[in-house]
Amino acid sequence: YARDNGYRVIPSCPYIAGSFLERFPEYRDLVDEGEFPFAEKS
Template sequence: MDIQRKIDDNKGRFFIEKDGRQIAELDFKIEDNILDAYHTGVRPELEGQGIAGRLFNEMVDYAREKGYKVNPSCPYILAKFRKSPDEYRDLWSS
């Protein structure tokens, strides 16, 4: 399951499709060099398989590559940042 990316007009999504159906997504918007990660979702039957974590890692890599700070407004993203604040200090927009 490959992670795909779609960005239009400063709004974007990392997502995974399986059998032509979207099974997971991480939605964000970018404004003033801040990536606001506001939603992460995985189909209920696929939860607990690390799919959200893969999307999170893709978002982190992308933000670092582009030099963005991250506003973790999604509860899942915020929890990941709070769990390892030193690891994401360079990204975390306060």
């Protein structure tokens, strides 16, 4: 839904911001660069 409508998302939980987006990179394009509030800095 978000991709089809040109929406962007901000992950609001640590699991989605970290583990999920690392395991499923095909969803990273839905998140604006810099909008990973819980992701660890590398």
